[in-house]
Amino acid sequence: MKHHLKHELTPEELAVLKKLHRRRQEMWHQHWNRRVRHGHARFKYSLVARLIATFVLLAVLGSLIVYGAVDGHYDALWAVPLLLLVLGAAFAAVGRMIWPLRMLARAAQAYGRGDFGFRMPVLGNDEIGDLTRRFNDMATDIQAMLDGKRALLLAISHELRSPLTRARLHAELIEEGASRDALLKDLGEMRVLIEALLESERLGAGHSALQLQAVDLAALVRAQEGVDVQIEPGLPLLQLDPLRLQLLLRNLVENAKRHNDASRGPVIVSLRREGQVLLLSVRDHGPGVPAEALEHLGEPFFRPDAARTRNDGGVGLGLNLCKMIAAAHGGRLEIRNVTPGLEVTLNLPIT
Structure with missing residues (x-):
């Protein structure tokens, strides 16, 4: 049937068929060459391929060293330092391959604390390089x-x-x-x-938003009215933004006064030094907050309604603002329940 059909085709049609056949062969060869080149590139830049090659090379060299010692080509005592040398080289090579993973861990920590300006160098064209990008x-x-x-x-x-x-x-x-x-x-x-x-x-701009100057934090604490002040003598001046620190202190004191039970005791504002850290604490003698709500205090608009209802005033941004002021000064805010009441402590580095 095919032979009969072939004789029925004109020379022009046969030429077209041959041309199409050659074109299909050329396309197949090009496709095959692209796959080979792509596979070679993947092998060259793939982290997994390089790790496998390193372990294979380690096994081959280790086997050759052991074989040479057993076959008597050199003293067996030379095999130990040679093996250690090969192992050290393999360890260094693998460490260099996975070093970008440590940079990724640092980047994750930076992004977790809100530092999205952190950038990692792209050191290769493998999977980790792609992940870094x-x-x-x-x-x-x-x-x-x-x-x-x-x-x-x-x-x-x-x-x-x-x-x-x-x-x-x-x-x-x-x-x-x-x-x-x-x-x-x-x-x-x-x-x-x-x-x-x-x-x-x-x-949100962090330290760049501050107007820093030498501030006597003890003087700011003494200016608070209606509270019991406890200040350790001889405290140093700190480079702070006085307006922001006044705002932080006012928010903490007003919040403590709002929830304090005067029959149990007054609001206590204390200032002391521990090593290279200055601790400013504001404590009330109120009901405190539920333990499960402690970790959420300081989140925007969060209010532990079980202990502090909306009728008490406030919009749920005071503690969040205090946390941001503390972070902008390189410090942190710690909140904990005491017996009775709640204590908020500002940790400020003296250096």
């Missing part, structure tokens, strides 16, 4: 998203201040009474919320 791209995208969010929130907060001021002026003209007082209270909470949002977004 993806980490860097992810950090860039997250930073851009956060910057956009911060800019939007700052713009909205600024725009809200003017109508809020006008609303408060109009509220002042309302006839005195419970409705007017409630309205002014709500407008005051809105003003505090907007100011807290603006301040938190400014502090």
Whole structure:
């Protein structure tokens, strides 16, 4: 049948068929060569391939060293240092291959604390190099998203201040009474919320947002009214932003006063030194907070309603703002239940 069909084709059609056949062969050879080259590249740059090659080379060299010692080509005592040398070289080679993983761990820690400006060098074209590039791209995208969010929130907060001021002026003209007082209270909470949002977004820039100068923290503590002050003598001056530290101290003291039970004891503000750290503690004698809520204190808008209801005042940003102020100064805020009450401690490095 094929022979009969072949004789029925014209010379031009036969030429076209031969040309198509040659074209298919050329395409197949090109495809095969691309797969071979791609496989060679994958073998060359693949971390797994290099590790396998290293272990195979280690096994071959180790076998040759042992064989040479057993066959009497050299003294058996030479086999031990030779094996150690080969093992050391293999260990160094493997360590160099997986060293970028340590950089990835450092990057994960940096991103976990909010440092998205951290970038890792791309040291190869293997799987870890590809993962490093993806980490860097992810950090860039997250930073851009956060910057956009911060800019939007700052713009909205600024725009809200003017109508809020006008609303408060109009509220002042309302006839005195419970409705007017409630309205002014709500407008005051809105003003505090907007100011807290603006301040938190400014502090998102970290240390660069601070106006540092030598500050006597003991003097700021002594200025607090209605509290029991305990200050260790001879404390050094620190490079701080006085306005931000006053804001932090005021938030902590007002929060403690709001929840303190005076029958159990006063609010205590203490300042002391432990090694190279200055500890500023504010303690109340109130109900404290549930143990499961402690780890969430300081999160934006979090309120442990079981112990502190919304009627107590506040918008849930005070402790979050205090944490950001502490972090911008290189310190940290620790919160713990005491018996009775709650204690918030600011740790500030003296250096």
